[in-house]
Amino acid sequence: MAGHLQNALPQQSEKMITLKGVSKSFGNGGNAVHALHEVDLEVGRGEIFGVVGASGAGKSTLIRCVNLLEKPDKGSVEVDGQVMTTLGDAELRKARQRIGMIFQLFNLLSSRTAAQNVAFPLEIQKMEKPLREKRVEELLEMVGLTDKAGSYPAQLSGGQKQRVGIARALATNPSVLLCDEATSALDPANTRAILTLLKDLNQRLGLTILLITHEMEVVRQICDHVAILEEGRVVEQGAISDLIANPTSRLSQAFFPPILDSQPAEGSVWAAITFLGGSADEPVLTNLVRKFDVEVNILGGSIQTIGGQRVGQLQVELKGEQTQEAVEHLRELNLRVEVR
Ligand SMILES: Nc1ncnc2c1ncn2[C@@H]1O[C@H](COP(=O)(O)OP(=O)(O)O)[C@@H](O)[C@H]1O
Numbered sequence: 001m002a003g004h005l006q007n008a009l010p011q012q013s014e015k016m017i018t019l020k021g022v023s024k025s026f027g028n029g030g031n032a033v034h035a036l037h038e039v040d041l042e043v044g045r046g047e048i049f050g051v052v053g054a055s056g057a058g059k060s061t062l063i064r065c066v067n068l069l070e071k072p073d074k075g076s077v078e079v080d081g082q083v084m085t086t087l088g089d090a091e092l093r094k095a096r097q098r099i100g101m102i103f104q105l106f107n108l109l110s111s112r113t114a115a116q117n118v119a120f121p122l123e124i125q126k127m128e129k130p131l132r133e134k135r136v137e138e139l140l141e142m143v144g145l146t147d148k149a150g151s152y153p154a155q156l157s158g159g160q161k162q163r164v165g166i167a168r169a170l171a172t173n174p175s176v177l178l179c180d181e182a183t184s185a186l187d188p189a190n191t192r193a194i195l196t197l198l199k200d201l202n203q204r205l206g207l208t209i210l211l212i213t214h215e216m217e218v219v220r221q222i223c224d225h226v227a228i229l230e231e232g233r234v235v236e237q238g239a240i241s242d243l244i245a246n247p248t249s250r251l252s253q254a255f256f257p258p259i260l261d262s263q264p265a266e267g268s269v270w271a272a273i274t275f276l277g278g279s280a281d282e283p284v285l286t287n288l289v290r291k292f293d294v295e296v297n298i299l300g301g302s303i304q305t306i307g308g309q310r311v312g313q314l315q316v317e318l319k320g321e322q323t324q325e326a327v328e329h330l331r332e333l334n335l336r337v338e339v340r
């Protein structure tokens with residue numbers, strides 16, 4: 001009987017968004033701009049997934065391909081088990097109700113109050129007025145804007161406008177929220193507040209968030225997964241904890257830039273030692289010096305909280321007969337060590 005019930009439940013995949021081989025160009029011939037090349041992306045249910053890249057890297061094109069605001073030239077897009085790239089117009093409109101989106105410049109209707117902006121997608125759905133008003137109230141409360149229900153966008157701060165944008169995006173109860181540079185127009189305090197709200201909604205509602213940004217700081221503050229986009233190609237992607245543990249990853253190098261950019265002197269090596277979940281442990285180095293014929297000079301280091309996890313990296317110079325043995329010893333302690 002239990003088995004029977006289980007079979008009746010819809011199968012929920014672990015994956016919420018899957019892009020396979022997505023390419024997109026604008027224009028044609030010699031003037032064509034290849035915005036995306038063969039992009040593969042996998043976003044798991046409940047993740048906060050960041051796509052980072054410089055201006056022009058193709059981030060907006062990528063996020064617009066997820067809800068088919070931009071139609072890929074090639075490849076497939078699947079969201080919450082539904083292949084978006086094969087849907088007809090009516091089905092696509094329906095599927096988009098499960099995908100909310102917020103924008104850098106908020107895109108609010110200036111002639112409507114906060115409450116009326118939030119009500120807009122519900123009016124389109126033809127939700128009846130009493131239900132709609134109740135839902136708008138709930139949504140405004142969820143984003144901490146109950147007292148601004150009657151204010152017009154011009155009377156709101158940037159942070160408040162983005163809260164209206166978020167409430168509007170969540171009106172139809174989407175399972176995915178797409179954020180296109182949602183904090184890029186905000187000052188640092190409002191940026192932090194909006195990111196905290198997004199994290200809170202992610203946890204309270206199990207909302208999957210795909211956000212694009214040109215700021216590593218945004219990734220550091222809330223993402224658990226990341227893809228790095230360069231000239232339309234994904235050059236790295238994965239769980240932040242995995243990428244950070246690997247000192248050769250681009251992500252790790254962005255957070256812990258090499259302290260020295262020249263080469264180590266003859267007979268010595270430089271090593272970056274990454275510590276996860278704690279601080280750079282002094283006894284480790286003391287023991288190293290005791291056990292091996294090696295001299296350790298600390299070049300620098302830092303400890304940061306990345307995706308809610310404490311990560312430290314120590315950059316050292318190693319000199320002596322047993323440098324190689326010392327590095328192997330560190331690796332046996334499960335520390336990630338990159339030598340150059
Ligand atoms: N509608 C469009 N028509 C022509 N070129 C476009 C269009 N949208 C984007 N592009 C070009 O595609 C490239 C990627 O743009 P975009 O996705 O907006 O990058 P990002 O969001 O990372 O700054 C850029 O060279 C941009 O000029």
Ligand SMILES: [Mg+2]
Nearest residue numbers: 059060061181
């Ligand atoms: Mg953009």
